[in-house]
Amino acid sequence: MKINKSLVARRFDRSSSTYDQHAVIQKQMAQRLLQTLNRFEQPIKRICEIGCGTGYLTNLLIQRYSKVELTAIDIAPKMIETARRKIPNPNIHWYISDAEDVDSYLTGKYDLIISNATIQWLSNPKETVGYWEEALRPNGLLMASTFGIDTFQELTAVFQKQEKQHSLQPDQHHLSMHPSSYWKQLLEFSGLTSVDVQENWKKVFYPSCRSFLQGIKSTGANYSTSHSPYLTNYQLLKNVMEEYDRLYREGTGVYATYHVIQLQAQKTAT
16 A cells, blocks of 8 residues: 655654653553563664654663664654654664665664554555565564554444445545554565564543544544545544444543554574
């Protein structure tokens, strides 16, 4: 799927000051990546982090591996600016780059390539992961977390219901996700071994559908390919929020499902 990367960069730039407050799931995913990484005893001297954002995982990595050489990239300049300000460490090399523009940031070989909540934004994941595999040293690790196809399943269901009721053309209202089997096959196809895929489903509660959608926007993860007229979208969204609040209420709030996938694989020793 072709993704408008300029739009993605602008939206993440706009959320650079609000991301940390609202990226609760993304922080949990980063912590779990580090917990998994702690089980590996091999030396880690060079790391490349794909999609560093405001530096939450970057900071965890630099604390865990104090003498590591760390390359951190992100597509959004203001995200990089925020991360650099928070973590003024000379061992970190910052790059403003699209993750798929591998020539702009991959330098030499790495013991670890790691990415948190980013690979869902790849337009050509098969090709890009292939380049990452090539950039790993023998026994090097590739670790990533992403979101699965059940993410925001409630929101998808309400949009589909409303579009059908009002005879509207079905539209894409958030980023399409891949199943875990897709990522497993892709890692294996790239030549990586010891592929391990873990997934879980998390219910996250919000005061209302409006606050849920605002939270997504505040992390920069709102992405829509809708070409419907503004008034049509406005009325549709109003109807969706009202129905969501009615259908998915538990106690004093509403819930949304996050389908979290964690991937890890290793380059074959030569």
